[in-house]
Amino acid sequence: MTIQQLINDRVVAALAAVGVEGANAAIQTASKPEFGDYQANGVMGAAKALKTNPRALAEQVVAKLDLAGIASKIEIAGPGFINIHLDPAFVAARLQTALHDDALGIAKVAPQKVMVEYSSVNLAKEMHIGHLRGGIIGDALVRVNSFIGHDVIRQNHVGDWGTQFGMLVAHMVESRAAGEADLELKDLDVFYKHSKKRFDDDPAFADLARDYVVRLQSGDAEVLALWQQFVKLSLAHCNAIYQKLGLLLTDDDVRGESFYNDDLPVLVEELRQLGLLTESQGAQVVFLDEFKNKEGEPAAYIVQKQGGGYLYATTDLGAIRFRTRELKLDRCLYVVDSRQSLHFQQLFTTARKAGFLSADAQFEHIGHGTIMGPDGKPLKTRSGDSVKLVDLLNEAIERAYALVSDKSPEMAESERRQIAEAVGIGALKYADLSKSRNTDYIFDWDAMLSFEGNTAPYLQYAYTRVQSVLRKAEDYNPAAAIVISEAAEKQLAVALSQFEDVLFTVADGSQPHHLCSYLYSVATLFSRFYEACPILKSEGEVRHSRLQLAALTGKTLKTGLGLLGIAVLEAM
Numbered sequence: 001m002t003i004q005q006l007i008n009d010r011v012v013a014a015l016a017a018v019g020v021e022g023a024n025a026a027i028q029t030a031s032k033p034e035f036g037d038y039q040a041n042g043v044m045g046a047a048k049a050l051k052t053n054p055r056a057l058a059e060q061v062v063a064k065l066d067l068a069g070i071a072s073k074i075e076i077a078g079p080g081f082i083n084i085h086l087d088p089a090f091v092a093a094r095l096q097t098a099l100h101d102d103a104l105g106i107a108k109v110a111p112q113k114v115m116v117e118y119s120s121v122n123l124a125k126e127m128h129i130g131h132l133r134g135g136i137i138g139d140a141l142v143r144v145n146s147f148i149g150h151d152v153i154r155q156n157h158v159g160d161w162g163t164q165f166g167m168l169v170a171h172m173v174e175s176r177a178a179g180e181a182d183l184e185l186k187d188l189d190v191f192y193k194h195s196k197k198r199f200d201d202d203p204a205f206a207d208l209a210r211d212y213v214v215r216l217q218s219g220d221a222e223v224l225a226l227w228q229q230f231v232k233l234s235l236a237h238c239n240a241i242y243q244k245l246g247l248l249l250t251d252d253d254v255r256g257e258s259f260y261n262d263d264l265p266v267l268v269e270e271l272r273q274l275g276l277l278t279e280s281q282g283a284q285v286v287f288l289d290e291f292k293n294k295e296g297e298p299a300a301y302i303v304q305k306q307g308g309g310y311l312y313a314t315t316d317l318g319a320i321r322f323r324t325r326e327l328k329l330d331r332c333l334y335v336v337d338s339r340q341s342l343h344f345q346q347l348f349t350t351a352r353k354a355g356f357l358s359a360d361a362q363f364e365h366i367g368h369g370t371i372m373g374p375d376g377k378p379l380k381t382r383s384g385d386s387v388k389l390v391d392l393l394n395e396a397i398e399r400a401y402a403l404v405s406d407k408s409p410e411m412a413e414s415e416r417r418q419i420a421e422a423v424g425i426g427a428l429k430y431a432d433l434s435k436s437r438n439t440d441y442i443f444d445w446d447a448m449l450s451f452e453g454n455t456a457p458y459l460q461y462a463y464t465r466v467q468s469v470l471r472k473a474e475d476y477n478p479a480a481a482i483v484i485s486e487a488a489e490k491q492l493a494v495a496l497s498q499f500e501d502v503l504f505t506v507a508d509g510s511q512p513h514h515l516c517s518y519l520y521s522v523a524t525l526f527s528r529f530y531e532a533c534p535i536l537k538s539e540g541e542v543r544h545s546r547l548q549l550a551a552l553t554g555k556t557l558k559t560g561l562g563l564l565g566i567a568v569l570e571a572m
């Protein structure tokens, strides 16, 4: 159980013992060291509701508060804050457990079946900067949820269906006949442009493309096979990026839009039977009273176009139905750009009306902001095109390489290359993950690659410093006791004991930046501890205890960065 949960349960029990039921104990980590390690701020709210003096109520609660073996001091501050100082022995015992356990002593939760849907690129084009945030955030959510014990399914809901595939397949066939397919398909954007040009310029080609669409939609085996070949080639482009970026996604995680295709007529019929459909301007729609359009009328969620075609929205309903009925998910996280927020709100509302989602199913849109250029507009290349991910990743690695070469010119080339990869990719990921996912941010190479501040290079470097201390201590004893006496020791130790608290916060709100702030504070507390408390120059029990704190700092940084998908190095 997290420390926060443990304290919460005890404070809730104390509140109940003085007759306050159902109050929120409002446990937080303390905002300043003077306030202890945790604060219970719920008494003020409870006193207000009961119209009694908060300070007096706090005194009654503290009299009943049993934190034996957990806290060494409990104080009341201000109007009725309860400040809790953890008992160093309690902290030390938790650290011992963490040191000797691969999961850092984090007890597994009752597993939920959680899907993280992310990346979900459209296969007609190359991956670009718009796909970066979702990929990075989704991957971190997969790792954190798995680590705390959930049963996690990764899902790449790729856009692999639609009329443009007729054109692309036609162009693939044509360039193959000319022996140019390999060359053409090296760059999907160029391939797309060329096929579009053929489509616009040559009516015979356009007819062929249209014929392919019809045959594709009617399930013609020959065209389906060609379409599959194109999809495979396009996915290979994605996989190369996933690998370079160190994402967990593979072909096994792909279940594209086409998967739901055959189910769409059935689904629409089901909506009709449920009495949810209305015909509006020739289209089949579900009217949603919960949303108003510009005229102040209920919004129309269109599931079938005039002429019978299905939409993005219909496929998403199919996916929800499948995920609930077949996969029986408890939770589904859609990591998708915030600009699709209305789509998801309307999707979930429609799905609830149709009974595709039960009231307690946690289907959530995990929205994220946009990556901006220095001008505050979405980042573009100099020529105004969208930035290709391949180019961006290569640039990250090259910049890191220049930095490393500058710092350590004597280092072997291959080693510098290896460091550059970890630092470059790590910096790119961390810059994203350390900011609240809800907001936009301005892309800044220098800031993300800096060895100072809340960055990946700073944390990676902090990790190597810890490891170098440990390498120097030939007498390191992994069984040594942890004794906490100095203030800097206590602050580091308490922070280390809060890893579990943080992971649960990250998983609950799908907010990886909390883990980043946490790791940054662990690294800064370690360097304060290192200044204030000699490790290698001390002796006996103190030396061994401090080495244990260093060892757990290293383990926490490595595991924490690992959960963000960022590699550490033993030296750099």
Ligand SMILES: NC(=[NH2+])NCCC[C@H](N)C(=O)O
Residues within 6 Å of the ligand: 117, 120, 121, 122, 157, 158, 159, 316, 319, 334, 336
């Ligand atoms: N279930 C979903 N709608 N997922 C998001 C899909 C994103 C879509 N392929 C796009 O590029 O905009």
